Structures are given as C-alpha cells and as structure tokens.
Amino acid sequence: MEPKFVEHVLSSNILTYKYDPYNMLYPWLGSGLLTANGEQWTLRRKLITPSFHFRILKDFLHVMNETSTQFMSLLEKEAAACQVLDMQSLVMRNTIDVICETAMGTRVNSIGGQSSAIVTAIDTLCNVIPERGVSVFKRFDVCFKLTPLYAKQQRALTTLRKEFAQIIEKRRALIQTSSYNATPDDDELMDAKRPKMxxxxxxxxxxxxxxxxxxxxxxxxxxxxxxxGHDTTASAITFALYCLAWSPESQQRAFEEQLQLHGHDRQRHSTFDELQNMKYLDLVIKETLRIFPSVPFIFRTAKQATQIEDKFIPQGTTLGIGVLSIGHSPHVFSEPLEFRPERWEAREHTNVNAFDYVPFSAGPRNCIGQKFALLELKVTLSKLLRHFHLKPAPESRQSLAQIFDPQHRPGPQELKLYIPITLKSMTGVPLRLQPRTY
Ligand code: HEM
Known part of the structure; x- marks a missing residue:
C-alpha cells in the first residue's frame, strides 16, 4: 500500500500480467480486456478505446438519463410503501438496465421488475467467483469441474451465449438501416430519435x-x-448515497449545486456539459471512492523475478495492491475515516502523489470505463438529490470507523462489509428517502 511500490507496479509496462485470481473469470470473460495478457491485451485495448469516445458516451448518456427517470418512479413508489429501503439492491436494478442497453442495445427492465434470462445468467456467473475464491478445493480447475457449481456455471454460460447470438443478429440488421446511420451532427431532436449506439x-x-x-x-x-460496468457503478452510487445521508452538510451543498443548475425541476435531464460542471458532486464521488472503493484490491503476477525498490520479488509471485488501505492511510489523509469532500479542494493546491489514490487503478491497465462510470454516477446522484432528502436508517448508530472495524458487530440496519468481487454490504445498505417538497 505504500505509494512508491504502488507506483512501481501500476506504471510498469512489464508488471501488467494478471493471473490469480482473474483466472476464475476465464471461462466467462476469456481474453476480454480485463483478463487478457500480453499482445492480446494490447490489441484489445486499442480495439475497445474508441468505444468510450465522446460521441458514443453521449449516446450512453441518453440511456442513463432515461433509465434514471424510471428509477426515480420506482424509488417514489418504494419510499411511499416502506420507511427504510435497501439502496444496494435497488441501485443494482438501475445499473443493470443501463449496462444491458449500453452494451447490447437491449432493454431488460429490471427496474420494472421484469425477469430476464441474461440478468439471471450474469448474476449466477458473478456469484461463482466469490464461492470459488473462498474454497481451497474449488480454486483448482480440476477439482472445480467435479462440483455442482461448475455445472451451474456452464448452464449460465450456455444461456448467455444463446441469448447473445440472437441479439447480435438483430443488431447486425439494425446497423444496416438508414435511421441508424444518420449523421453524427444531427440536432438534439434527431439525435434522440436515432437508434442509440x-x-x-x-x-x-x-x-x-x-x-x-x-x-x-x-x-x-x-x-x-x-x-x-454494472457492479462497480452500483457499489459507488450506493455508498455515495450512504455517505451523503450521514453527512447532512455535504448533502445540502450537493443539493444546492443541483438547485443552481436545474432550479426546482427534478425531472430535467442533465446535459453532458452540465455534468462536467457538477464540481461539488465530483468531490463527493472522489471522497466516496476513497473510503469505499468499488474495487478494493488489484492483483498482478510477476512473470519473471524482479526488483521493486529494495524488495526482491520471485517469479510467479502474486502482488496485491490494497486500494482500500491506500485510501485509508493516515499518512496521506488526515482523519481518513471522516467523510470530508472538501479535503479534495485543499489537495488540488498541493503537490500530491498520483499513486496515493487509485480507485480506477492507474498506468497502462487503468480503468477504461472511468468516464462512463462518472457519467452514470452523476446522472443518478443528481436526480436522487433533486427528488429526495437522504437520511440514515433510524436504528443505525454505526460510525465509519465501526464499519471498517472487523471487531465491531453491526446492529439492526447497520452495514457489514464484504468483498464478493466489488465492495458490498452483506446486510444491504438501509436508508430513508424522504421526498423533497423544495
Ligand atoms: C465506479 C466504477 C468503477 C470503478 C471504481 C472501476 C475500477 C477499476 C479498476 C480498479 C480497474 C483495474 C482492475 C485491475 O487491474 O485488476 C478497472 C479496470 C477495468 N474497468 Fe473499471 N471501474 C469502474 C467502472 C467501469 C465501467 C463502467 C466499465 C465499462 C463500462 C469498466 C471497465 C473496465 C475494464 C474493461 C477494465 C480493464 C482494463 C484493462 O485491463 O485494460 N469499469 N476498473
């Protein structure tokens, strides 16, 4: 977790190799960008980079905006029916809808409560990893193949492949249509009518x-x-809501920024430029990801023996970078378990090391979806702040320090963190949502 070691590993063009624990994802993600290595990774990174171009992100923004409107309707209904809501599971329904439509152009309507073969298969596959990860036996491929969990994984993969094959055929046909190929500089109205990329x-x-x-x-x-793209953003949105609910001053400042931009209009979609100008919300997100990084660990495997500063690293060593511990370091952040978005304003004017805060990783294998994630976070948080006062669950007394203290036993409506893949709470993230009357 020391920034000098983190810098050495993440900025290296040699220590880019990933094996353990990413190998558990191979049956599903194969040589996809996250798990690819060597020449294959270089080719894939080049191939995928244009997918996050400004013009395409603008299409993704349409999807995020439309989905956030449906999400607010769901939250209004839920808040009227229950005093305390589990924001972790609700936010996940929003990010699943966004990711399926931006990835494949397919609406799965998880917000509307619709069940989908794709969503069920993804859920199964995401649950295989943590179950394998904690079992010495199942971590070995040979042993894993003898278990019912393996059979379940294979069934989910078959379903997903079958569904994808159908979607690909439909999408190929759509790409040939003239409305799809409308020119990129069409005005906003045309843009909204054109099928989204x-x-x-x-x-x-x-x-x-x-x-x-x-x-x-x-x-x-x-x-x-x-x-x-879905679990990571869901974790970040959920914990940002949690932090804002527990920090009324920060919530008020974030709300006032929205008020300045949107007045009393809670439905209005934010434009791409407006989202870039939500400066306080930026700080809230930075501070949330420092305390609750969606990806708390990054791993690399040393393909050959190497030297990292004064340490000798034998070939085959798995190097773990503790993103969460880095963000909680008292040597870098004073009172690290205090939620203080303002600390980032002060840091802007100081000479800080870029490697003492790495929620999106850094260097050649950094997160390619960072801009996408920030758009989705801002769209959703902006709408939520305009619709609701966020409040802690009434029975919760837990401080941030207690949340991260492994000895602390959470009471009712309190968080118990765990890391199935991304950072989550086993007990959900209970919060109260009070509709704003302005
Ligand atoms: C708050 C949200 C997100 C966080 C905190 C996050 C964090 C990270 C981190 C720490 C890594 C490095 C992982 C490693 O080296 O093992 C990473 C890689 C990656 N992320 Fe994200 N991510 C987020 C959202 C997204 C989204 C929305 C997408 C796509 C839509 C995405 C796509 C990727 C890909 C493809 C990689 C692998 C890049 C490579 O190895 O070249 N991420 N992300």
Whole structure:
C-alpha cells in the first residue's frame, strides 16, 4: 500500500500480467480486456478505446438519463410503501438496465421488475467467483469441474451465449438501416430519435489484424463490459448515497449545486456539459471512492523475478495492491475515516502523489470505463438529490470507523462489509428517502 511500490507496479509496462485470481473469470470473460495478457491485451485495448469516445458516451448518456427517470418512479413508489429501503439492491436494478442497453442495445427492465434470462445468467456467473475464491478445493480447475457449481456455471454460460447470438443478429440488421446511420451532427431532436449506439455495434464493425471479430471475441468483450460496468457503478452510487445521508452538510451543498443548475425541476435531464460542471458532486464521488472503493484490491503476477525498490520479488509471485488501505492511510489523509469532500479542494493546491489514490487503478491497465462510470454516477446522484432528502436508517448508530472495524458487530440496519468481487454490504445498505417538497 505504500505509494512508491504502488507506483512501481501500476506504471510498469512489464508488471501488467494478471493471473490469480482473474483466472476464475476465464471461462466467462476469456481474453476480454480485463483478463487478457500480453499482445492480446494490447490489441484489445486499442480495439475497445474508441468505444468510450465522446460521441458514443453521449449516446450512453441518453440511456442513463432515461433509465434514471424510471428509477426515480420506482424509488417514489418504494419510499411511499416502506420507511427504510435497501439502496444496494435497488441501485443494482438501475445499473443493470443501463449496462444491458449500453452494451447490447437491449432493454431488460429490471427496474420494472421484469425477469430476464441474461440478468439471471450474469448474476449466477458473478456469484461463482466469490464461492470459488473462498474454497481451497474449488480454486483448482480440476477439482472445480467435479462440483455442482461448475455445472451451474456452464448452464449460465450456455444461456448467455444463446441469448447473445440472437441479439447480435438483430443488431447486425439494425446497423444496416438508414435511421441508424444518420449523421453524427444531427440536432438534439434527431439525435434522440436515432437508434442509440451500443458497445456491441463497435465490435460488429471492427476488425483485428484485417479480420472481423469472431463470435467468441465479441462475447468476451461484451461480457467484460457488462461485468466491469454494472457492479462497480452500483457499489459507488450506493455508498455515495450512504455517505451523503450521514453527512447532512455535504448533502445540502450537493443539493444546492443541483438547485443552481436545474432550479426546482427534478425531472430535467442533465446535459453532458452540465455534468462536467457538477464540481461539488465530483468531490463527493472522489471522497466516496476513497473510503469505499468499488474495487478494493488489484492483483498482478510477476512473470519473471524482479526488483521493486529494495524488495526482491520471485517469479510467479502474486502482488496485491490494497486500494482500500491506500485510501485509508493516515499518512496521506488526515482523519481518513471522516467523510470530508472538501479535503479534495485543499489537495488540488498541493503537490500530491498520483499513486496515493487509485480507485480506477492507474498506468497502462487503468480503468477504461472511468468516464462512463462518472457519467452514470452523476446522472443518478443528481436526480436522487433533486427528488429526495437522504437520511440514515433510524436504528443505525454505526460510525465509519465501526464499519471498517472487523471487531465491531453491526446492529439492526447497520452495514457489514464484504468483498464478493466489488465492495458490498452483506446486510444491504438501509436508508430513508424522504421526498423533497423544495
Ligand atoms: C465506479 C466504477 C468503477 C470503478 C471504481 C472501476 C475500477 C477499476 C479498476 C480498479 C480497474 C483495474 C482492475 C485491475 O487491474 O485488476 C478497472 C479496470 C477495468 N474497468 Fe473499471 N471501474 C469502474 C467502472 C467501469 C465501467 C463502467 C466499465 C465499462 C463500462 C469498466 C471497465 C473496465 C475494464 C474493461 C477494465 C480493464 C482494463 C484493462 O485491463 O485494460 N469499469 N476498473
């Protein structure tokens, strides 16, 4: 967790190799960008980078805005029916809808309570990893293949492949239509009518070394986008809401920023430029990801023996970077378990090391979806702040220090953190949502 070691590993072009524990994702994500190595990773990174271009992000923004409106309707209904809501599971329904539509152009309507074969299969696959991760026996491929969990994984993969094959055919047909190919500088109205670009479209038209991508390559990349893109953002949105609920002054400042931008209009969609100008919300997100990083650990495997500063690292060593511990370091952040977005204003004027805060990783294998994630976080938080006062669950007395103290036993309506893949709470994230009357 020392910034000098973190810097050495993350900025290295040699220590980019990933194996343990990413190998448990191979059956699903294969050589997708997250799990690929070597030459294959270089090719994939080049291939995927244009999918996060400004013009495409603008299409993704349409999806995020529309989904956030449906999400607010769901929350209004839920808040009227229950005093305390589990924001962790509710936010997940929002991010699942966003990721399926931006990845494949398919609406799954998880917010509306619709069940979907794709969502169920993804859920199964996401649950395989933590179950394997805690079992010495199941971590070995040979042993894992003898378990019912393996059979479950294979069934989920078969379903997902079958569903994807159908979606790909429909999407290929859509790409040929003239309305899809409307010029990019159409005015906003036309833009809204034009079918929105999906991540998949870029893959269907792309070539690697002069050849179109195979079904398997497309499957791996769309799966990676969906895997990396929904759980991480759900975790960040949920914990930002938690922090704001427990910090009324920060919530008020964040709300006033929204008031300045949108007046009393709670439904209005934010434009791309407005989202860039939500400066206080930026600080809230930074501070949330410092305390509650969605990805609390990053790993690398040393393919050959190497030296990191004064330490000798034997070949095959797994190096773990504790993103969470880095953000909680008292040597870097005073009173690290205090939620203080303002601390980032002060830091802007000081000479800080870029590697003492790495929620999106850094260096050549940093998060390619960071801009996408920040858009979705801001769209959702902006709408939530305009619709509701966020309040702690009435029975919760837990301080941030207690949340991170492994000895502390949480009481009713309190958090118990765990890391199935991303950072989550086993007990959910209970909060009260009080509709704003302005
Ligand atoms: C708050 C949200 C997010 C956080 C905190 C986050 C964090 C991270 C971190 C720490 C890594 C490095 C992982 C490693 O080296 O093992 C990473 C990589 C990656 N992320 Fe994100 N991520 C977020 C959202 C997203 C989204 C929305 C997408 C896509 C839509 C995405 C796609 C990826 C991909 C493909 C990689 C692998 C990049 C590579 O190895 O070249 N992430 N992310």
């Amino acid at each position: 999906a991540f998949l479209d870029n893959l269907l038209t792309a070539e690697v070394q002069g050849k179109p991508l195979t079904f398997e390559q497309i499957f791996e990349e769309v799966s990676t986008f969906m895997f990396e």
